[in-house]
Amino acid sequence: MSTTVQAEPHATPQRTAANEFVSYPHGVPHRVDHDAEAHRLHVESDRHSATWRLDKNAGRLALTWPTSSAPPHAATLAAIETAFALHPDSQTLQLQVPEAMYPSLRHTGIVVDDSEGVPWVPAELFWQQPDLWLPSPKSLPYPQQPISSDGRRHPRRPPKPEGTVYRRYIPWLKATLSFRVLDLERDLECFSRWMNDPVVAHFWEEQGDLAQHRHRLEATLGHPNALPLIACFDDQPFGYFEAYWAKEDRLGAYYDADDFDRGWHLLIGEAAFRGTPYVAAWLPSISHYLFLDDCRTQRLVIEPRVDNAKMLYNLARCGYAHLKAFDFPHKRAMLGMQLREHFFNERSWIPQPPHPGSAPRPDPRFSR
Known part of the structure; x- marks a missing residue:
């Protein structure tokens, strides 16, 4: 597998003029x-x-x-x-x-x-x-209770959210990026079409019919560890993101996972949204969402295929360190990691140049 919510009716305004910004x-x-x-x-x-x-x-x-x-x-x-x-x-x-x-x-x-x-x-x-980016932020972190599942000890996870979980205006696109929880009946056909796209299938290897993909999504929705998300620009779906808790995921066996580490997979299903300006929007934003979702999350992890050069390049531009190559049973992968401290201290919500929207990063020794 490559690592690659219902919007309120009034939530996304019409496309803005050149000198306008939208905040939520x-x-x-x-x-x-x-x-x-x-x-x-x-x-x-x-x-x-x-x-x-x-x-x-x-x-x-x-x-x-x-x-x-x-x-x-x-x-x-x-x-x-x-x-x-x-x-x-x-x-x-x-x-x-x-x-x-x-x-x-x-x-x-x-x-x-x-x-x-x-x-x-x-x-x-x-x-x-x-409060700026989550329509319904948690007032307090979910309380901790250690439990075990599949032989792994980890905190009990909170109930899954519903609807839109993150919204951010992207100035260089003049559009609003959002993540919403996948709705099976609404999104199944689109998800299946994406999975059968040759570009996506090369990395995910999950081609199939609607029945197969329905079964796959039902299992994901029913698993307490996974959160399936549909990514949209101005409410138009363009990709699928799957967030998970690393401690009880298969990846947790390949590094020293903390209780609140989060990981994610993705696919960009619509070819029109695969360019650099869009990567510069969604890649930092999924990291931002996962850090905001729980203040105890200090690390994000990702495990793209080691031959996915474009993804590895973009991850590095957005603050992910490439820690090691390792072997899953089904692929050779690269472990990437983003630290909360690095993400916010280095302002990684805007990728480093030459990505759109980026600005030269001053030396912190000489700036206030």
Whole structure:
């Protein structure tokens, strides 16, 4: 096997103009219009609107709320996300809002104070805020209880989610990427067509008819370890992702798996979505989703075929280390691993150049 949710009716807005961004705090779409000459960010949703000032001087990014009354919290999150998207080279953002807002922002880790008491938003912390990208984030991690299955001891896993689990606007595509839990009746025909595509079949080797693929998906949906996902751009399905807990997966026998390590497989079924701009969107986003889904997940693993050169190249561009080649019974694979610390510290949600949307990475020794 190569490693390669129902959307709310209003969840994905129409395609945006060149100077617009879309953010989804608490699952609600917020359009953000950027006027660079006026240093203005205008945030609007069906509930409220707010206008911010955005400046970048001497390499320092600053977002300022211009009045004494507090802006809506969701609009604040949308403005911060947009500012970082417009300036992907920025590691921090100075946030200027009414004083009464800072305690809650500090409490959630959105804002931290420097040695001089100046409030800053570190990108590394902000991108760990699930409210921006998960429509229904968990309020607390699922409690731990050790159990055993198939001779492996591991934590009891939470019930599987339903519907859309992740949504992120991709600026260089002017489109919204989402992952939703596979719906058997809705997605079976598409999944079967993808599995019989020669490009997919070369790596997955799971060609078959609808009955075979129904049986395969029923088993996946019924297994507590696996989460089958359909990936979409603007609600158009283009690929299948399968997330799993590594401890009780076959891969767990090939390295020292931790209790909350996650792994994933994928296939891109629609040929129109196999280019570099799309890889630069979905590959970091599946990693982002799995890290946000459980704050205890410190490592992601993947095991593509060792001869899948394109996949290995893209994984390296998105922060995955190639640890070792090893032999499954059915294939020779490469163990790839992404660390939570590396993903957020290196801002791996945007791949390194030459991927679309990337920006030169400054040396952290010489940047704030």
